[in-house]
Amino acid sequence: MTQPRSRNLFKTIPGLLVSAFFLWYTFRGISFDEIRSLRLANPAWVFGVLGFTLASYTLRCVRWTRMMRSTGARFPVCARVLMTSLAANNILPFRIGDIMRVFTYAGDLGASPSVILSTVILEKLLDIFVLVLLFVAFMGKNVNPHSRLTAEVLLGISSVGLLILLLGARMLEPVIQRFFARFHKDPGQTSKLHKIEHWLLLALDCIRQIGIAGSLLLLLQSCIIWACEGMIFVSGARLIDLAVDHIGPWQAVSVANLSYLIPSSPGAIGTFEWAVKTSLVSHSANEPHAALYGLALHAWLLISVTGAGGIIFLLHRVRIHNRTPLLQEIETLPRELPDA
Template identity: 65%
Template sequence: MQTSTPQTRSRNLVKTIPGLLVSAFFLWYTFRGIHPSEFRSLSFVHPVWIAGVLGFTLVGYTLRCVRWARMLQSANARFGTCARVLMTSLAANNIMPLRIGDIMRIFTYAPDLGVAPSAIFSTVILEKLLDVFVVGLIFVQTAGRDLPTNIRRGADAALLISTVGLLVLMFGAGQLEAPMRKIFASLPQNKLIAKMEHWLLLAISTLRQMGIRGNIVLLLYSAVIWFCEGMIFVSAIHLVGIQTDLLGPWEAVSFANLSYMLPSSPGAIGPFEWAVKLALASHGTSRAIAAVFGLAIHAWMLISVTGAGGLIFLVHRFRSHNHIPLLEEIETLPTELP
């Protein structure tokens, strides 16, 4: 596979500019008309809920590590290594463009895991499918009536498609490979079609190896992971005494995480705050307070995950005596997925 060249790096830099502009627009759109005094309005009204924010953050991300380790159990990957690689990649995704963290997980850390990059890539696909399904389900069940109709209809359609697709993949993986090969063989043969076939068959292979029981366990893990994510929002809302109904935090967490699908800067800065503002406002929270809360909860998520992942990364590099600069490692990453 090709590695990065000066021309490739320049092209990647150009690709990040639209994302930065999208983030800048959403930040302006979200916070326009909000007086600076509103940013000082949040305070710890019920400090006991700090335990909830910390506890659910720890449990949720620990379970993410457990889920990914389970996906790689056929390769006998160690839990500690899986946890280190996953947290490092999540931290990198928050501070670097173009989902560099996922690319590093697939290529840079494949030798550490003892797993082929293509197999790791299949688990990343499965991870995203599970998360989108659960988050979409939460959003559709909690979306307030004040949300724009096109957003609600789009979410309903996306949930229906993802539900059917995920159920077929999870419970029919053993019978899907041969029909998929026939379908792709009937399509025009080009590089994109070949890659799509390769990626889909990888995901099917991973699900087939897990078995129906294993797939159900993965789905249950995903449900608990997103319950913890929602409880972070619930705890934070109680912590600062924001007025909303029972569904408000759940729509906020689901819509905010769906906003990561919009092209923007690393960490979805801008779209995340806009989504939280829109969600909480549709459940009775003032728009100004909802926007400021979105900024605060996003800061916590970025700082906690990036801080934990960064610390794990630095400790491992120190113990392994790896003195290669991180940017130099990134420059050697392949320019294409397996």
């Protein structure tokens, strides 16, 4: 086990270097006096940060329970698994939390890994669609044409992806079957291809069972989730009386969360702070205050989500008397697709 762990550690070094560069780039030139000048100008907004954080992540659990409805998984189990996976994503590389959600907790959820994977993909598509929509809606006047074009392309891709998954799942099934039928004549590839085909068909069947009405409800829930997330950013700005226009925090929430797509350390450390600072400065915020605001807000989100998920994870392990070390469980994750 030592060699795989060493290789995985070596693979994390580029991400750590990316995070270190973005942290340096974001906070260069900020003096200690500027840090000390930051004050909690409106303490009542602490309740806004706390309340909207609780609402945002509770609604994420509700949304995923809705996606898992066809499997019979209940809210308490879905909430535990989702919060545990989010906590793991914040501290472990390679989105291990999502992989654990698909494979490690399949038995807890009473679902096959392929069905869970389909919901994870749908969840990511919904989030990216809403985030890019927010970015396009609250783009500042100073956004360069390349960023505007990138945002519009991402919006188009995510829209097409959602439409195909939500409205065309039934029509895609025969297309996939015909595609894989061409390759089943090769005995050397038959087993792997059957496995991939089986996974794709199970995933499409899960999405098809959600239905158009259920899909529209999921989209509405996603919009509410990101409205709550945006209000965390607004509450944080009001808390320190950050001088920024009304749409600055809304662009910051979209760019900051899209920054998770940039390969970096777990938790998007560095890229998140850079994204928040860049967004707020384009909306007239003071550079040092915008950078420190991004750091404080990111610290809160990492501590609250990781802390909540970690506590839930530990309490469950104590309840079921699981003494297996977490890293040992991660080593047992499959390196290729299982049969179901």
